[in-house]
Amino acid sequence: MNPSPSQIDFRTNTQQVSRQMVTSVRKATTRFLGTRAGVVGQVANWEELREAGHNIRLHAINHLDHYLELMERRVTEAGGHVHWARTAAEAREIVLSIARQHQVKLVVKAKSMATEEIGLNHALEAAGIRALETDLGEYIVQMAGTGPSHIIVPAVHLTKEEIATLFSEKLHMDAPADPIRLAEIARQKLRQEFIAADLGISGANFLVAETGTLVMVTNEGNGRMCTTLPRVHVAVAGIDKIVPDWESLTVLLKLLARSATGQKITTYTSFITGPRRSEAEQGPQEFHLVLLDNGRSLALGDPLTRETLLCIRCGACLNVCPVYNHVGGHAYGWVYSGPIGSLLSPQLLGSKIAGDLPFASSLCGACGDICPVKLPIPQILLHLRRRVSEGDEIEPAISSRFARWGARVGAIVLTRPWLYRLTCSLLKLVQVPFRRDGWLPALPPPLNRWTMSRPLPVFNARFRSWWSQHQSTLKRS
């Protein structure tokens, strides 16, 4: 996946979705929603938890400057290093310079959307440093040369047969289409890499400002390997990951795993404050935290878009979204997909690049209903649609030249009855070569952006003739 796309064309992307992918995605999302409903049903005060989660996240975001400074102070006191990155490029440069300083040859990575967002692997490889994803799903998509198609299960779009073929080709072995044996192969291969790696890179699920603690939730144990065995640990985290204190986690941890995978809690939750204090206790000698802005502070400006930053990346809105279920994650053109991708991409990349995405929604509202921190996703989608067509204080309008030109021509035609009648007769003739049984299934560009998704009914323009006939019938009777 392109780490910094110049234009996301959602409709064109959806044309490349295979039927197999849709089946795989739907199977997975149905399972996720089923297990989630089971565990959420066991929590008597789920709605109370959601409300508290929303309020805590909003409080953190509303006082972000205070908590960021506190986080920095506490990490430094604990012997760690804090770096600030305005952009993806700055973040990559910070990680690269740490890697160069330690003459790093091999990096092992825990699953992290922030490092996907900044395209860190490409930058490391370009600098001659081998970077290896170690989460099974990420290991698979890295091998396939694509990006994750789901926040929680990156390789959800692939079948076990496709993964077996991939392993056989890339690892030069005979890999069976059996999930358990494929996982065993990954375990064997990656063991040696964890032991050999010089640098471990992780993301963060939460940053606890009170004590400068990084909280990471994982299931496989690869996240623990990456943050325990290499001598240096670098964590890359969005500035929005901040929570005030440990007590806040009592609410957020209960919401996260249940919403994400339908687990009560994930297998491992690591709470890391700075580097190790003594050699005997083991763990990295050096701890670096890269705080990434990359457009987040822009979203803060408006009280509504600000709530985008409440997201705890559970992926529940993807699972429940009818659009995501039809097209999978890659159609969204960047690392974040589904409803939350439609909010994040236009705000982090700009509407000019990702202005298509807020329109890739039926506004059914299921995403907002399922969100564990009560993010008003449909309302923010509507706001971003308005920004795309009307602009606001952050970004100018970006409605296409074709749309503006079309509206102008429309105004001229519709205000001149003689021209309107002429145009109607002309259109009836022009459409003849495209007609198929009362429908126009395919039109030339730029009108194909409509017919890519559905046929257009033929243009009849019969009202005037019908009306005059109707009037004369009335008169006669």
Next chain:
Amino acid sequence: MGDSRETILGNVRGALGRAPGAPVSSRPPLVAARVPGSRDAEIDRLLSEISALTGVARRVPAGQMDSALQELVHSQSVRKATLWSTSRLEQLGLVSRLGSLGVEIVSPDAGAAALADVDLGITEADFALPETGTLGLFSSPTQPRQVSLVPRIHLAIVHPSALRADLHEVFAEAKQRHYMVFVTGPSRTADIELTVTIGVHGPKVLHAWVVD
């Protein structure tokens, strides 16, 4: 670098309309903590939650330690073991008990490559949360981090004094420490077609023994 820090904090403050050092309102209220059951009920809950995650959870009375170890060593073909040196584990005399079963004891300092070849790592839970079947482990010179991670089997000894009702209680104590890991069942993944697979990168087998 310093530039980026000032720019980001400046942008954040500008967007939020906050002056540097502006006051912070108090954090919104939390949800009330869980009320624990009786000690026996809490232990039963812990064991059933861990078992539900394919962990092997059981009570091991003092007199049955040898037979429990023997069963584990034989059923899992344990040849090498490594362990924490906390006072409770030393009181249990695990080194000599394992030695008499023919198990070689490897030092936790042996390095990750050597520990990858070790079958069994033994730790002691600092906390246990019955509601989710979660064990909390700190790190210190006597509690090295690799022991619960690298060997194929993880055995955690749980003393009932480690039981806590809820995360609230655990966090009140744990926030003073610089490292903690929660372990809830053996390592798992569902990344391939959502098929649950036990034992990816972490231990494939988790034993939790409640010892009085």
